[in-house]
Amino acid sequence: MIKFSLEAPVTIRILNCAAMSPWFPRWKLGAPCLLVETEQGLVLVDTGLGLHDYQHPSKMVRFFNLDFGVANDPENTAVRQLDRLGIPPQEVRHIVLTHLHFDHAGGLPDFPHAQVHVHRREYEALLHHNPWTELAYDRQDFAHAPQWVFYDQPTTQWCGLEAIPLPFSPSIYIIPLFGHTRGHCGVAIQDGQGWLFQCADALPTNAQFDLTPAWLNRLVIGPHVPTLRAWAAEHPEARLLAGHMWQSFFTTNDR
Ligand SMILES: [Zn+2]
Numbered sequence: 001m002i003k004f005s006l007e008a009p010v011t012i013r014i015l016n017c018a019a020m021s022p023w024f025p026r027w028k029l030g031a032p033c034l035l036v037e038t039e040q041g042l043v044l045v046d047t048g049l050g051l052h053d054y055q056h057p058s059k060m061v062r063f064f065n066l067d068f069g070v071a072n073d074p075e076n077t078a079v080r081q082l083d084r085l086g087i088p089p090q091e092v093r094h095i096v097l098t099h100l101h102f103d104h105a106g107g108l109p110d111f112p113h114a115q116v117h118v119h120r121r122e123y124e125a126l127l128h129h130n131p132w133t134e135l136a137y138d139r140q141d142f143a144h145a146p147q148w149v150f151y152d153q154p155t156t157q158w159c160g161l162e163a164i165p166l167p168f169s170p171s172i173y174i175i176p177l178f179g180h181t182r183g184h185c186g187v188a189i190q191d192g193q194g195w196l197f198q199c200a201d202a203l204p205t206n207a208q209f210d211l212t213p214a215w216l217n218r219l220v221i222g223p224h225v226p227t228l229r230a231w232a233a234e235h236p237e238a239r240l241l242a243g244h245m246w247q248s249f250f251t252t253n254d255r
Contacts, residue, residue: 011037012191013085014241016250017048017078018103021069028247029205031103033078034198036189038168041093044114045172045187045198046243047078047107050141058138061102079110089113096166096174098200099184100126102138104243109144117166119174120150122183134181158188159195159235177202179222193237199228200243207242 016030034045053061054074064070074080079089089111096117097105108116126137151174154162163173175186180201187198202224204211209229217225232240 012189012196014250015048015078015081016245016247017046017076017081017107019071019073019076019247020244021071023067023069027205029244030247030250031244032198032241032250033107034187034189034196035078035082035092036168036170036172038094038170038172040168042087042091043094043096043168043172044078044092044111045096045189046098046104046200047095047111049077049103050107050110051077051079052109052140053077053102053106053138058102058140060135061106061138061140064102064136077110078107094168096172096187097122098187098198098243099181100141101136101181101201102141103136104200105141106138108141108146112144112146114147115149116146117149117151117174119164119176119183119185120152121178122181122185123148123150125182159231159238161231163188177222177224177228179224180220184222188238191239195235195238196241197238198241198243199224200241203228203240203242205242205244206246206249207240 013035015033017033018031021028031048033048036043051074090113092111092114095111095114099122125134129137151164154164156163156165158173161175163175166172170190173188175188177184177186186200186202189196201221209225
């Protein structure tokens, strides 16, 4: 776990809430979930897998867990990691989701008291999902009827990108990056003088622009890699993350 704190009042902890090692390629991956202290309480950005994914996984999750070599350890869930930090689940007041795939939203039932902030287009994709393009939605993640808060059109710009401000201090924005799913978004979090920009599954693993070929990126993670690459060169104040980072990222970035 990384405690990522610059000179400012913000504390962002980066938890790895879905450790996996796919059969091919044999990468060792983790999925960052960001725990942000705000004036409105603790905000969790993506949840990773939840307890139910280990205790009674759906058929689809069992298939993906085998395929992606997900470590069979419920201690990796956000709720168990927070418990080890002495934080009860009801202290997580808000959850912001990049998208609703099971490896990003699986932990929702572990935080039933939280408001869940998501782009409306992503929720609608869940309701009317196409089983071929959105097969990684797991209905169990939403069976407890989360307290949704939906967002639609961008109302401002953040560092030149269309943005939707969320009601938190320090600032957090949803940045529409549709493509990986129909309503997939990035999440930008003010961190001192800079920003942490979770681009999630709009970027290749480890936020390495060249890691995977362009045709594969367009097919699996959407059209934003070239744009984000150019944007990142202009914005050194932002640290980009992807939805899946090397496991070594979670230890070597400790601070
Ligand atoms: Zn995804």
